[in-house]
Amino acid sequence: MKKSPFKMTKVALENLFRRPATVPYPLERKPMYPATRGHIAIDKDKCILCLICDKRCPTGAIKVDRIGKTWAIDRLSCIQCNYCVEVCPKKCLWMENLYATPTQEKLAFVVPIPYTPPTPKPKAAATPPPQRRQPPHQARRPDNAKGSAIRNRD
Amino acid sequence: MSAPIQNYIEVIPPRLLEAVRAQQLAGARLVQICCTRLEEFEILYSFSRPGFFEHLRIRIPDSSVAVPSISPIYSGSFAYENEIHDLFGISFTGLNIDYRGNFFQNIGFCADGGAGNENRGKRGEIKVPRIGSLTRKQFQGLEK
Amino acid sequence: MANRTIIPFGPQHPVLPEPIHIDLVIEDEQVVEAIPSFGFIHRGLEKLAEKRDFTEFTFIAERICGICSYIHGMGYCQAIEAVMGLQIPERATYLRTMWSELSRIHSHMMWMGLLADAFGFENLFMACWRLREGVLDVIEETSGGRVIFGAAKVGGVRRDVSDEVLSRIPAQLKIVEDQLRDITNVFRDDYSTRQRLCGVGTLSEQDAYDLGAVGPVLRGSGAKLDTRMEGYAAYDKLDVEPIVETAGDCWARTMVRIREVYQSFDLLRQVIPMIPAGPVDMKVTGAPKGEYAARLEQPRGEVIYYVKGNGGKQLDRFRVRTPTFANIPPLLKMLQGCQLADVPVIVLTIDPCISCAER
Ligand code: SF4
Ligand code: SF4
Numbered sequence: 001m002k003k004s005p006f007k008m009t010k011v012a013l014e015n016l017f018r019r020p021a022t023v024p025y026p027l028e029r030k031p032m033y034p035a036t037r038g039h040i041a042i043d044k045d046k047c048i049l050c051l052i053c054d055k056r057c058p059t060g061a062i063k064v065d066r067i068g069k070t071w072a073i074d075r076l077s078c079i080q081c082n083y084c085v086e087v088c089p090k091k092c093l094w095m096e097n098l099y100a101t102p103t104q105e106k107l108a109f110v111v112p113i114p115y116t117p118p119t120p121k122p123k124a125a126a127t128p129p130p131q132r133r134q135p136p137h138q139a140r141r142p143d144n145a146k147g148s149a150i151r152n153r154d
Numbered sequence: 155m156s157a158p159i160q161n162y163i164e165v166i167p168p169r170l171l172e173a174v175r176a177q178q179l180a181g182a183r184l185v186q187i188c189c190t191r192l193e194e195f196e197i198l199y200s201f202s203r204p205g206f207f208e209h210l211r212i213r214i215p216d217s218s219v220a221v222p223s224i225s226p227i228y229s230g231s232f233a234y235e236n237e238i239h240d241l242f243g244i245s246f247t248g249l250n251i252d253y254r255g256n257f258f259q260n261i262g263f264c265a266d267g268g269a270g271n272e273n274r275g276k277r278g279e280i281k282v283p284r285i286g287s288l289t290r291k292q293f294q295g296l297e298k
Numbered sequence: 299m300a301n302r303t304i305i306p307f308g309p310q311h312p313v314l315p316e317p318i319h320i321d322l323v324i325e326d327e328q329v330v331e332a333i334p335s336f337g338f339i340h341r342g343l344e345k346l347a348e349k350r351d352f353t354e355f356t357f358i359a360e361r362i363c364g365i366c367s368y369i370h371g372m373g374y375c376q377a378i379e380a381v382m383g384l385q386i387p388e389r390a391t392y393l394r395t396m397w398s399e400l401s402r403i404h405s406h407m408m409w410m411g412l413l414a415d416a417f418g419f420e421n422l423f424m425a426c427w428r429l430r431e432g433v434l435d436v437i438e439e440t441s442g443g444r445v446i447f448g449a450a451k452v453g454g455v456r457r458d459v460s461d462e463v464l465s466r467i468p469a470q471l472k473i474v475e476d477q478l479r480d481i482t483n484v485f486r487d488d489y490s491t492r493q494r495l496c497g498v499g500t501l502s503e504q505d506a507y508d509l510g511a512v513g514p515v516l517r518g519s520g521a522k523l524d525t526r527m528e529g530y531a532a533y534d535k536l537d538v539e540p541i542v543e544t545a546g547d548c549w550a551r552t553m554v555r556i557r558e559v560y561q562s563f564d565l566l567r568q569v570i571p572m573i574p575a576g577p578v579d580m581k582v583t584g585a586p587k588g589e590y591a592a593r594l595e596q597p598r599g600e601v602i603y604y605v606k607g608n609g610g611k612q613l614d615r616f617r618v619r620t621p622t623f624a625n626i627p628p629l630l631k632m633l634q635g636c637q638l639a640d641v642p643v644i645v646l647t648i649d650p651c652i653s654c655a656e657r
Binding site: 007011033 | 310350357358419421422424425431435438440442443446449456457480481483484488489615
């Protein structure tokens, strides 16, 4: 092991004559890997508005509205954990490998779902429970322990 | 080498130092000290030596009971003990380096320190009740 | 007697990526005492475990630290599995081993860059981080994330890696490894590097052991302790030998980390052909009841996950003792008697990861 002040010279010179390690971003993009977790996408024809993804999402990013028949995602709070994809019974969610586009609004991505939930109709007509009128997530969110980490502080 | 066996050994607080000294004589290294808030407080001292991973457990009814510090034996324990003092409000007697509740600086957010905390007011006013020094039952009562 | 002055170091300091505050008591240029304080980024993650479903908490456990994220998630799962008595599929244990070695490489390479930055060697810093991209690419290709792997799961791993991708990894890593030789030679032999690191912040083996140092700090002082030798995941089938340097100074700690990078490359070469076929996860039913303390070796040292379950979906207690927390008392010892100008380098050689120390 000898001390030498010129050890870095080789690395530095190579660096000087090499092409830049970065890509000129907007002109050229790095290819994504198939496995990259980019953003969640939905096949709206298959969704049955079962609310499972809404309930299970650890950050509460997905909001499913059975009454208004929409599926919405807040891309800013989604952490790309893939959990909703795993739990969806109809396999209508999947993870795209492109990152989500920047946005200024939360809940900007709302998808109307064509499916009509059939079962509650007869029951709801007989004895409509009062909470039914509200979209479920609004009734549930504020004081629920399943909200975001910030809301959970003691 | 396979994973060492874990033993949980119950110790009464007055005999704690004795048990810790026995660990030191056996050549063990202090791995961690962990406090758990249940109906009472549980403090777990973990020691590791080749082939063994042992935990000494003491139980104290509430945070007004002072616990003897093991820092005369393991001088690195002050970090854990000061942390427990700041987060759970349990005070330790005989600490080699006592921060008096200033180890975790963010006092408005984390729990208030325990007894004998005369330095506390210097860093700012404390608005929260002494959450850290409550047992779980008292704590749930507070939430309601 | 010289005048005593107190110089505050941090929470904002160019060398610190994360906030820790140290009051340095100095006499002339010499530090006589260092008094740290914490709590700038206490996030209350341990308390959060008492509110969340234990399977969902895996996502939070993975985000305790942004650098050694995978091992945090894996350690949490390992503790839960031990409490519940689960025997996870073999392929999952091998994949876990592979990912934890990949995260060790990327963490150490990042640290090497930060160290070079701390003693003012910008060029070396850039070179380290450029090479680290190669490792991050492998991580992204296998797990889908660059730093947050998102692959830990109670009962296995969250995603499988196809054999085709696996077979490509050794060649990709070989390129990184070959280029890394030039850079680690600089750390080893360069005049200015040695001037900044040799003989600075010496910690004797006895002190390191008594003060509870872990990881490269402990091994740099000559103690032969590596939690991987306990054989969790698939390490019992691999040939892991702790890497030990005896000098105990900053240079020794640097050398331990550099040699660990090559050891990890070697372990990856061993483990990837050994990965068996089969399922990668299992169904988990029931809830944890009982307690267990899992120990793993992170890039920064030994980490403890203590889990206590009461048979319900929420845990009674989740405690993580991170390596940085254990390395704070040794750091204070190292700082005593050093020159003021060496403080940033010494603080950096414990590889401080303050957010995980505070959780
Ligand atoms: S996306 Fe899947 S889980 Fe979510 S509501 Fe639709 S069917 Fe149910
Ligand atoms: S990927 Fe995770 S965070 Fe994002 S919407 Fe799905 S479950 Fe929620």
